[in-house]
Amino acid sequence: MSREEILFANDAFYQAFADGDERAMEALWAEEAPVACLHPGWEPLMERAHVMASWRAILQNPPAVRCLDPRVFDQDGCAFVLCWEAVGAQYLVATNIFVREGGRWRMVHHQSGPTNGKPPKAAQDTEARVIN
Numbered sequence: 001m002s003r004e005e006i007l008f009a010n011d012a013f014y015q016a017f018a019d020g021d022e023r024a025m026e027a028l029w030a031e032e033a034p035v036a037c038l039h040p041g042w043e044p045l046m047e048r049a050h051v052m053a054s055w056r057a058i059l060q061n062p063p064a065v066r067c068l069d070p071r072v073f074d075q076d077g078c079a080f081v082l083c084w085e086a087v088g089a090q091y092l093v094a095t096n097i098f099v100r101e102g103g104r105w106r107m108v109h110h111q112s113g114p115t116n117g118k119p120p121k122a123a124q125d126t127e128a129r130v131i132n
Helices: 002-019 022-028 048-058
Strands: 036-038 065-075 078-087 090-101 104-114
Touching (some): 002 022, 002 090
């Protein structure tokens, strides 16, 4: 069950991103645990206020990003998802870290950056899974 809950939280992150939904994005991020974010080409952002301000700016005109081949790593109230991000014809790799807060998985860290690699062919041909 935990794996599916983590994938649900990860999918909700990419859905909020795709929809440009600031409220949904803000609801996904932890409020009690420390948070950080590394957008491609940006300096590290620390503190929730700075992370959320970055998302408000990005979500004004969000790029089309698809999450591909998410892999869950779960251990004792902390989990991370490694995945590929398809942005047009380019691929990035991403790490999304979650903690249990208030009875649900909340994001504490997102990092996405360029790679020379590509996701497995099967993942490239499959639409990202979005759970509504």
